[in-house]
Amino acid sequence: MKPVRKVVIPVAGLGTRVLPATKSMPKELLPVVDRPLIDYVVAEAREAGIEQVILVTGRGKGAIEDYFDHAFELETTLKEKNKTAILDNVLKTVPVAGTVTYTRQQAPLGLGHAVWCARELVGDEPFAVSLPDEIVPDRPGFLKQMVEAYSSIGGNIVAVEEVPLEETSKYGVIAPKARKGSLIEMTGMVEKPAPENAPSNFRIIGRYILQPEIFSLLEKQERGAGGEIQLTDSMNALNSKQTFHACICEGVIHDCGSKLGWLQANLDLGLKNPELASAFKAYASARLKG
Ligand code: G1P
Numbered sequence: 001m002k003p004v005r006k007v008v009i010p011v012a013g014l015g016t017r018v019l020p021a022t023k024s025m026p027k028e029l030l031p032v033v034d035r036p037l038i039d040y041v042v043a044e045a046r047e048a049g050i051e052q053v054i055l056v057t058g059r060g061k062g063a064i065e066d067y068f069d070h071a072f073e074l075e076t077t078l079k080e081k082n083k084t085a086i087l088d089n090v091l092k093t094v095p096v097a098g099t100v101t102y103t104r105q106q107a108p109l110g111l112g113h114a115v116w117c118a119r120e121l122v123g124d125e126p127f128a129v130s131l132p133d134e135i136v137p138d139r140p141g142f143l144k145q146m147v148e149a150y151s152s153i154g155g156n157i158v159a160v161e162e163v164p165l166e167e168t169s170k171y172g173v174i175a176p177k178a179r180k181g182s183l184i185e186m187t188g189m190v191e192k193p194a195p196e197n198a199p200s201n202f203r204i205i206g207r208y209i210l211q212p213e214i215f216s217l218l219e220k221q222e223r224g225a226g227g228e229i230q231l232t233d234s235m236n237a238l239n240s241k242q243t244f245h246a247c248i249c250e251g252v253i254h255d256c257g258s259k260l261g262w263l264q265a266n267l268d269l270g271l272k273n274p275e276l277a278s279a280f281k282a283y284a285s286a287r288l289k290g
Pocket of ligand 1 (some may be wrong): 019111131134135170171172173191203204206230231233
């Protein structure tokens, strides 16, 4: 079985749910406490043993590339002023040369299309997909759990969690068959079903492990929900040809592409931050009482 060495992270999305904050900056650079969303997702991938990060980017997203590079003026100034701890933190954001690569999604045709844009960089091997809106604060992260599951069951895996039935129309939803511990076999998947048509309340989280055969399905894919080329539709087709499991991920996940989710992430991680926790907790408790 080939190992999962690469992750595809689509970063071309417009971030319409948090406008105008994302009018002139990529939503993937929205900070949670002191790090941008993309940093959390890349760290989670590295923790899972991923060697190569493939960012599917687009117009107006150049600041993401700058984030993963040296900032010479900044680094020189910090060095001259002996701000060593801050400098060390800044240098941690720079990956080993060649371990982050970029390709562009030239038109906003949907998640399936974004993943398909990475086909040449992925090649003929299994790969992960992580959606950067969703961050997982707990360690180990979901992707590590999924890679561990993959090493025993192989095939394709999507992360899922249970949500109230009325929320199914926001997500991809699986049709479960047999469940064994945290793994579920499926009869299929559907993108953004109305609650009355939803096959379950297990929604797909933005973490996937896929076999390269998904690309030939994505290539011929027609528009699905919302008029977009949907990853879920091709996964549904792949489910009838290859092993496919859903992995129930326990733990907290923050949807930082929504205002509420982003605020919750800041609260959660602010309360856990060693530098800020005690002052922030005192402030938050006082505000809640008042
Ligand atoms: C995408 C996927 C959906 C998944 C969701 C998770 O939807 O298409 O299946 O449940 O991410 O965040 P989007 O958020 O792009 O509408």
